[in-house]
Amino acid sequence: MSDAFSFQLRKVSKRFVKGKETITIFEGLDLDIPAGDFVAIMGPSGSGKTTLLNLLGGIDHVTSGEIVFDGQRVDSLSEGQLSAWRAANVGFIFQFYNLMPVLTAAQNVELPLLLTTLGRKERRRNVATALELVGLADRAGHYPREMSGGQQQRVAIARAIVSDPQVLLCDEPTGDLDRATADEVLALLQLLNREHGKTVVVVTHDPEVTRYTKRTLHLNKGVFVERTALA
Amino acid sequence: MNQALLVAKNLGRRKLRTSLMLVAIFIAFFLYGFLECFNRAFHAGDNASAAERLITVNRINFTMPLPVNYAERIRQVQGVKAVTYQSWFGGYFQDTREPLFMMAVQPDTYLDVYPNLQMPPEQRRAWLATRTGLAIGRTVADKYHWKVGDHLPIASNIYSRKDGAKAWEFEVSAVFAAPDDPQRDSLVLMHHDYFDEGVTFGRDQINMAIMTTASPTLNDQIEKAIDSLFANSEAETTTDTAAAFNRAFAAQFGNIALIITLVVATAFAAILMIVGNTMVMAVRERTREIGVLKTLGFSGSTILAQILSESLLLALLGALLGLGAAAGAVSVASRFLSGFGSNLHVSTAVFLGGIGWAVLLGLVTGAIPAWTGMRLRIAAALGRH
Numbered sequence: 344m345s346d347a348f349s350f351q352l353r354k355v356s357k358r359f360v361k362g363k364e365t366i367t368i369f370e371g372l373d374l375d376i377p378a379g380d381f382v383a384i385m386g387p388s389g390s391g392k393t394t395l396l397n398l399l400g401g402i403d404h405v406t407s408g409e410i411v412f413d414g415q416r417v418d419s420l421s422e423g424q425l426s427a428w429r430a431a432n433v434g435f436i437f438q439f440y441n442l443m444p445v446l447t448a449a450q451n452v453e454l455p456l457l458l459t460t461l462g463r464k465e466r467r468r469n470v471a472t473a474l475e476l477v478g479l480a481d482r483a484g485h486y487p488r489e490m491s492g493g494q495q496q497r498v499a500i501a502r503a504i505v506s507d508p509q510v511l512l513c514d515e516p517t518g519d520l521d522r523a524t525a526d527e528v529l530a531l532l533q534l535l536n537r538e539h540g541k542t543v544v545v546v547t548h549d550p551e552v553t554r555y556t557k558r559t560l561h562l563n564k565g566v567f568v569e570r571t572a573l574a
Numbered sequence: 575m576n577q578a579l580l581v582a583k584n585l586g587r588r589k590l591r592t593s594l595m596l597v598a599i600f601i602a603f604f605l606y607g608f609l610e611c612f613n614r615a616f617h618a619g620d621n622a623s624a625a626e627r628l629i630t631v632n633r634i635n636f637t638m639p640l641p642v643n644y645a646e647r648i649r650q651v652q653g654v655k656a657v658t659y660q661s662w663f664g665g666y667f668q669d670t671r672e673p674l675f676m677m678a679v680q681p682d683t684y685l686d687v688y689p690n691l692q693m694p695p696e697q698r699r700a701w702l703a704t705r706t707g708l709a710i711g712r713t714v715a716d717k718y719h720w721k722v723g724d725h726l727p728i729a730s731n732i733y734s735r736k737d738g739a740k741a742w743e744f745e746v747s748a749v750f751a752a753p754d755d756p757q758r759d760s761l762v763l764m765h766h767d768y769f770d771e772g773v774t775f776g777r778d779q780i781n782m783a784i785m786t787t788a789s790p791t792l793n794d795q796i797e798k799a800i801d802s803l804f805a806n807s808e809a810e811t812t813t814d815t816a817a818a819f820n821r822a823f824a825a826q827f828g829n830i831a832l833i834i835t836l837v838v839a840t841a842f843a844a845i846l847m848i849v850g851n852t853m854v855m856a857v858r859e860r861t862r863e864i865g866v867l868k869t870l871g872f873s874g875s876t877i878l879a880q881i882l883s884e885s886l887l888l889a890l891l892g893a894l895l896g897l898g899a900a901a902g903a904v905s906v907a908s909r910f911l912s913g914f915g916s917n918l919h920v921s922t923a924v925f926l927g928g929i930g931w932a933v934l935l936g937l938v939t940g941a942i943p944a945w946t947g948m949r950l951r952i953a954a955a956l957g958r959h
């Protein structure tokens with residue numbers, strides 16, 4: 344693990360206002376995620392796992408505090424700047440894959456590249472590489488409905504890595520998969536972390552995930568209750 | 575893949591729904607194209623009429639005759655430059671269901687008043703010299719494949735000949751064009767002298783006198799002078815500009831423009847609600863996908879452009895199909911309505927007008943869903959709280 348940090352959270356607070364009630368998710372949360380980390384964030388429902396992932400990915404805003412990515416404050420970026428930042432630095436993997444049903448596997452993977460200046464040939468080459476990496480080179484022309492859940496999740500991983508982001512944020516990536524397929528997906532994430540140096544943050548209920556991650560953080564009512572550093 | 579393909583793929587995801595929206599837009603633009611062509615054909619003479627051209631008709635209405643000598647008396651009115659006259663012949667060739675737009679005119683003075691009729695000099699000379707000669711508009715020549723030198727028997731559904739013959743014998747002397755006045759392209763012009771000598775009734779009578787004035791600024795004064803000249807006579811007159819006469823002629827069929835505007839506006843209002851509502855639903859169904867696109871880095875303005883592109887593409891596609899079908903229908907209709915001449919077609923103005931309406935329709939129907947998509951918060955779209 345390098346000394347550089349992907350994310351540094353300082354005194355982060357997040358509150359939601361629901362009617363007359365104010366719900367506090369975090370209050371003064373600190374967190375460091377070094378570059379090249381593979382961290383699992385676990386905790387019961389309502390503990391703030393997903394909100395934390397949203398904040399890390401710039402799809403939700405802090406109420407107060409700072410989020411620094413690779414030395415750059417991201418909590419103060421505008422919506423447009425956050426879009427560009429996400430496109431360049433972050434890949435997302437969701438529980439339910441969230442592929443576009445009208446696009447083939449290759450077209451789904453190509454989506455993030457439409458925001459780049461790459462030409463068509465270069466985009467196709469990158470898509471082929473990403474699909475090759477997740478073992479789906481032969482399914483490039485297939486639509487999501489023609490693939491199993493595990494295959495769809497691997498397409499989603501290919502989509503997340505095709506623009507070569509530094510960080511992968513995964514929200515329950517194995518939540519909709521059987522054990523064997525889930526292990527394949529986690530092994531793939533581990534490979535991306537170990538061989539390609541990606542920083543991987545996984546929010547999960549699945550304790551098996553910890554067999555693949557370098558460390559696990561337990562979140563309860565917006566507070567890290569235990570931090571386990573694994574080898 | 576590119577963003578355009580993404581737009582097309584989104585439109586094609588519910589083929590039945592997209593097809594139904596296309597049909598709805600198609601109908602609106604078919605109505606617009608078809609009716610607007612008729613509207614413009616009715617009013618084609620408005621702009622083509624020279625400002626200094628006046629028309630004198632019987633005060634009762636223009637189907638009532640005037641004595642032919644009125645033309646000579648009008649010529650004496652100060653400010654009048656040239657005078658001609660014409661009578662409706664009611665001609666048809668072989669089939670009574672396909673009437674010709676045929677007038678008996680005084681050829682030399684007619685060409686003075688309508689200098690915009692273009693014909694080769696030798697044909698002009700031939701027509702002036704041939705008592706049974708016809709000058710026919712290019713539209714008529716093309717429709718019937720008539721050419722100079724053809725001998726034609728043409729009958730009238732008003733006038734039979736003194737000698738008892740049903741048909742009048744003519745020879746095509748000239749074919750003319752009037753590029754700035756397409757309605758005139760559908761005319762067939764015969765000699766008034768030949769008409770007068772053959773008719774069993776209505777001799778020495780005309781339907782209208784047409785004149786040019788020295789300046790449009792004199793029009794009011796000349797109109798009053800002419801009508802005063804024939805006040806309290808056997809046939810009192812009313813004189814107006816040719817443009818006003820054409821408008822009044824069109825108005826006898828009702829306010830065509832208003833009827834067309836109401837029909838088209840109703841169709842468009844219905845389409846606006848149907849397509850607008852359907853687009854809102856279609857985009858709402860894709861809330862999660864829009865959230866995913868934004869997560870991948872697509873900005874709000876990119877999402878806005880995508881949704882607007884969808885509604886614009888849909889509207890333009892429906893409009894092109896509708897205008898194309900209208901062009902076909904108008905083409906068929908024009909074969910049976912030769913009186914409109916070359917005016918009855920989907921002109922560039924009608925086409926561009928249609929495209930303009932399509933762009934407006936696309937923007938209006940896409941505005942709400944596009945704005946919603948642009949403003950959508952990712953966390954809410956993905957249900958992630």
